[in-house]
Amino acid sequence: MKYTADELAVIALDSILGLEYKHKMKILEAVKRPSDLLNGATDVVFDVLDDSKARTVANAFGKDYTDYVVEKLEKRATKAITCYSEGYPDEFENCYLPPICVYCNGNVNLLYEEHKFSIVGSRKSPTDISAITTEYASALAEAGACVVTGSAGGGDTAAIKGALPTGKVVSILAGGINKVYPEYNKRLIESVEKDALVISEQPPDYEVKPWLFPMRNRLIAALGKGVLITSGKYDGGARHTAAFALDQGKEVFAFPYPPKATYGQLCNSLIKTSGAALCDDVNDILSFLGLNSEKGKPELTDETEKRVYELIKEGVDNADIILKELSMKSFELAPVLTSLELQGYIAKDAGNNYKAI
Amino acid sequence: MVSKSKSVVLCGLEGILVEVEADISKGEEKFDIVGLPDAAVKESKDRVRSAIKNTSGSFPYTSITVNLAPADVKKEGAYLDLAIAVAILKAIDGKLVRDVGGTVIVGELSLEGRLRPLAGILPVTLFAMKEGFKRVILPAENAKEASLVKGIEIIPVETLKQVIGYLSGEEIEPYPFTEYYSQAEADYPNDMKYVKGQYTAKRALEVAVSGGHNLIMVGSPGSGKTMLAKCIPSIIPDMTFDEALETTAIHSVYGALDKNEGVVRRRPFVTPHHTATNIALIGGGQNVKPGLISLAHNGVLYLDEMPEYTRQTLESLRQPLEDGVVTVSRAKGNVRYPADFMLVASMNPCPCGNFGSKTLECKCTDSQIRKYRAKISGPLLDRIDIQIHVDNVEYDQLVSSSEEESSAAVRRRVNNARKIQRERFKDDGITCNSQMSEKHLLKYCKLSKDNDELLKKSFIALGMSARGRSRILKVARTIADLDYSENIEKKHLLEAIGYRSIGIENL
Numbered sequence: 001m002k003y004t005a006d007e008l009a010v011i012a013l014d015s016i017l018g019l020e021y022k023h024k025m026k027i028l029e030a031v032k033r034p035s036d037l038l039n040g041a042t043d044v045v046f047d048v049l050d051d052s053k054a055r056t057v058a059n060a061f062g063k064d065y066t067d068y069v070v071e072k073l074e075k076r077a078t079k080a081i082t083c084y085s086e087g088y089p090d091e092f093e094n095c096y097l098p099p100i101c102v103y104c105n106g107n108v109n110l111l112y113e114e115h116k117f118s119i120v121g122s123r124k125s126p127t128d129i130s131a132i133t134t135e136y137a138s139a140l141a142e143a144g145a146c147v148v149t150g151s152a153g154g155g156d157t158a159a160i161k162g163a164l165p166t167g168k169v170v171s172i173l174a175g176g177i178n179k180v181y182p183e184y185n186k187r188l189i190e191s192v193e194k195d196a197l198v199i200s201e202q203p204p205d206y207e208v209k210p211w212l213f214p215m216r217n218r219l220i221a222a223l224g225k226g227v228l229i230t231s232g233k234y235d236g237g238a239r240h241t242a243a244f245a246l247d248q249g250k251e252v253f254a255f256p257y258p259p260k261a262t263y264g265q266l267c268n269s270l271i272k273t274s275g276a277a278l279c280d281d282v283n284d285i286l287s288f289l290g291l292n293s294e295k296g297k298p299e300l301t302d303e304t305e306k307r308v309y310e311l312i313k314e315g316v317d318n319a320d321i322i323l324k325e326l327s328m329k330s331f332e333l334a335p336v337l338t339s340l341e342l343q344g345y346i347a348k349d350a351g352n353n354y355k356a357i
Numbered sequence: 358m359v360s361k362s363k364s365v366v367l368c369g370l371e372g373i374l375v376e377v378e379a380d381i382s383k384g385e386e387k388f389d390i391v392g393l394p395d396a397a398v399k400e401s402k403d404r405v406r407s408a409i410k411n412t413s414g415s416f417p418y419t420s421i422t423v424n425l426a427p428a429d430v431k432k433e434g435a436y437l438d439l440a441i442a443v444a445i446l447k448a449i450d451g452k453l454v455r456d457v458g459g460t461v462i463v464g465e466l467s468l469e470g471r472l473r474p475l476a477g478i479l480p481v482t483l484f485a486m487k488e489g490f491k492r493v494i495l496p497a498e499n500a501k502e503a504s505l506v507k508g509i510e511i512i513p514v515e516t517l518k519q520v521i522g523y524l525s526g527e528e529i530e531p532y533p534f535t536e537y538y539s540q541a542e543a544d545y546p547n548d549m550k551y552v553k554g555q556y557t558a559k560r561a562l563e564v565a566v567s568g569g570h571n572l573i574m575v576g577s578p579g580s581g582k583t584m585l586a587k588c589i590p591s592i593i594p595d596m597t598f599d600e601a602l603e604t605t606a607i608h609s610v611y612g613a614l615d616k617n618e619g620v621v622r623r624r625p626f627v628t629p630h631h632t633a634t635n636i637a638l639i640g641g642g643q644n645v646k647p648g649l650i651s652l653a654h655n656g657v658l659y660l661d662e663m664p665e666y667t668r669q670t671l672e673s674l675r676q677p678l679e680d681g682v683v684t685v686s687r688a689k690g691n692v693r694y695p696a697d698f699m700l701v702a703s704m705n706p707c708p709c710g711n712f713g714s715k716t717l718e719c720k721c722t723d724s725q726i727r728k729y730r731a732k733i734s735g736p737l738l739d740r741i742d743i744q745i746h747v748d749n750v751e752y753d754q755l756v757s758s759s760e761e762e763s764s765a766a767v768r769r770r771v772n773n774a775r776k777i778q779r780e781r782f783k784d785d786g787i788t789c790n791s792q793m794s795e796k797h798l799l800k801y802c803k804l805s806k807d808n809d810e811l812l813k814k815s816f817i818a819l820g821m822s823a824r825g826r827s828r829i830l831k832v833a834r835t836i837a838d839l840d841y842s843e844n845i846e847k848k849h850l851l852e853a854i855g856y857r858s859i860g861i862e863n864l
Contacts, residue, residue: 123723124712124719124722124723124726126713127713153723153727154723182724184727260716262718262719318748319556319557320554320555320556320557320748323556323557329556329560330556330557330559330560331560331836331839331840331852334557334560334851334852334855335847335848335849335850335851335852335855336851337855338815338851338852338854338855339851341818341819342811342814342815342818342819342851342854344818349713350706350712350713350714350746351576351713351746351747351748351749352557352558352745352746352747352748353748
């Protein structure tokens with residue numbers, strides 16, 4: 001990977017630990033061209049930063065530092081796109097606090113997909129909501145959209161699982177590009193690196209810190225044309241994503257929830273007060289993106305399956321209650337439920353509850 | 358002069374034939390036992406001396422040496438008291454002429470000469486029968502237990518005096534052979550008919566019990582997991598004679614056998630507390646005793662709140678679950694105990710118990726929930742064929758007076774399904790579907806092309822692991838048996854797929 005001198009300088013600057021975003025921006029504003037830093041023109045740094053920080057920067061731009069940084073990137077086949085690069089995505093240019101440098105592992109072309117759409121949800125999404133999220137993500141990806149999400153369990157994982165088979169997913173990490181959080185998703189994120197794209201704003205080895213998550217969420221909101229909030233509590237992290245998206249005038253979609261559903265608080269309040277679009281059909285998002293769903297479910301042919309599906313659609317969700325309503329025996333109903341699930345008509349919720357998709 | 362008698366000691370469930378030789382010679386008064394006796398056997402010297410003195414009025418003031426052959430095997434327990442007494446009595450009293458060469462003599466003596474019952478009489482008698490002995494002399498209280506064994510005469514005795522009489526030619530009526538019958542008690546405190554609703558869980562229980570499949574129930578506190586589990590004894594199939602013999606032998610060695618009953622007629626239902634140590638569960642200790650899992654042989658081992666057990670305890674169950682036997686190795690030697698049990702476990706969905714509840718809020722973080730569920734490892738979960746959720750029952754359902762199906766009706770179906778399985782596996786050395794190996798799966802669980810396609814599709818659609826395949830096939834086979842169906846049909850397969858993973862990965 002060849003970098004221009006400007007790019008090299010920005011990458012090196014970005015990798016200096018102990019500098020905050022605002023410090024780096026001050027330096028970049030002060031210098032004429034970033035490449036000047038490489039040529040030893042570091043005096044200007046002392047004008048804009050206090051002495052100790054400026055000395056750190058001056059020392060860092062010693063002889064081998066840029067080589068070291070680039071070598072470290074190349075070891076993991078990480079590609080860096082700086083705000084001075086040609087391929088810097090427009091979405092980031094227009095976002096609040098544009099990232100100085102974006103580190104990418106995987107298929108970088110996904111960054112320039114036309115129909116990017118963000119999906120986020122709580123780590124503790126109800127299982128049926130996760131199933132629906134997976135279904136939506138796979139429908140979007142198959143219709144040609146690229147799904148943008150985070151890296152946590154629950155909603156993010158569900159979205160990744162749906163879109164990964166098509167290879168159209170961008171997962172944005174909060175910490176350094178090689179610091180996957182949470183630990184249990186390491187393998188999943190590795191497969192995203194292989195088949196799709198993982199990006200991060202932080203240089204490699206940068207430890208995950210709590211305040212990085214809202215920062216990351218601004219990128220998720222920025223990259224997508226719109227964002228779908230699948231679940232979340234009032235104080236959940238997804239509220240940041242929604243707020244950033246609304247600030248930037250992007251369309252926010254949210255799943256509707258019944259009153260008092262703990263993991264639907266955020267979604268309902270977004271619909272009620274923030275003008276989020278109620279989303280109960282993947283076509284809502286597809287038509288917003290101007291795409292067509294090609295995937296249709298197989299027609300139900302079995303009479304019993306039809307009756308059970310109708311009941312579940314009406315909201316009779318518990319297996320035992322369905323048994324009573326249709327006066328069936330458990331061994332008659334069990335195959336029907338599994339069959340409906342396999343055909344993608346219903347999803348299993350917690351316990352023996354089912355939900356129509 | 359030297360006289361002999363024969364007895365048996367136990368090592369685990371295996372019998373060891375012991376020849377007791379007593380030699381009496383003139384000289385300084387002494388009483389020695391040689392031949393690797395353990396503490397209980399050494400003490401038998403004092404019991405034998407007092408018992409003989411209190412029965413026949415005197416004990417010879419001579420030099421007595423008792424040898425226990427073979428000399429290289431450690432002899433444990435009080436089995437040998439009576440045989441030692443008989444050998445000594447025959448040596449000192451020429452009138453005791455009855456030949457005891459074909460007789461095994463076991464029994465513990467009290468000081469006044471009465472016989473006390475022993476643990477492990479059934480394996481001793483079985484061993485004696487297999488070794489070709491004609492009769493066993495044993496404490497009367499153990500006679501019922503021993504009388505299960507066909508082809509050997511049981512001579513019950515209560516006192517040493519009776520034994521002396523017998524040796525001098527008097528007859529003792531042998532204990533009659535007891536015909537085994539399995540006992541299906543009419544009324545259980547926990548009957549299926551008292552469990553309202555929970556049709557899905559009840560059906561899963563029926564399938565699990567029919568095929569001997571391991572089962573795990575996940576549900577919030579108060580959803581009725583424990584109540585359902587307690588109903589299992591009321592629907593488990595009757596025990597066959599061979600199974601009863603195996604189980605009784607273990608209970609006998611463990612000392613848990615009801616003396617009046619003499620045999621275990623119902624499949625055991627063992628519920629260890631989660632603080633139980635590894636050794637208590639698996640077996641071991643000073644005398645390499647069987648553990649609770651062996652006590653549950655041919656029955657049910659119920660682990661309530663499974664994640665509360667230590668990781669080590671749970672992992673040590675993996676090998677017995679796979680092999681149906683557990684080999685306990687100690688410095689003293691290796692002992693194999695059968696441990697073919699059906700594992701039933703229950704757990705909450707998360708530490709606070711409210712995850713997935715519609716009305717209550719779960720206060721756990723996702724990493725707490727993961728940690729809680731990860732206590733049950735993947736390999737262990739792979740050995741649990743049926744994994745189900747148990748819902749909270751609505752109040753209306755709880756108080757409804759509608760009649761639920763009784764355990765007796767369920768048990769009839771279960772027994773029929775078991776009969777089909779025994780018939781099918783009669784040449785395979787297994788008895789139920791859960792024991793099938795890959796070889797048996799190929800032979801008995803053939804799928805039509807369409808169904809094979811369906812199974813393949815479901816793996817992809819539901820994100821199951823490849824290891825789940827044989828699990829699903831086994832359960833499908835049982836469901837087909839309950840339906841009296843020769844082949845596994847689509848509906849059977851679909852139902853079996855429904856009893857799949859409890860979704861740790863779906864969080």
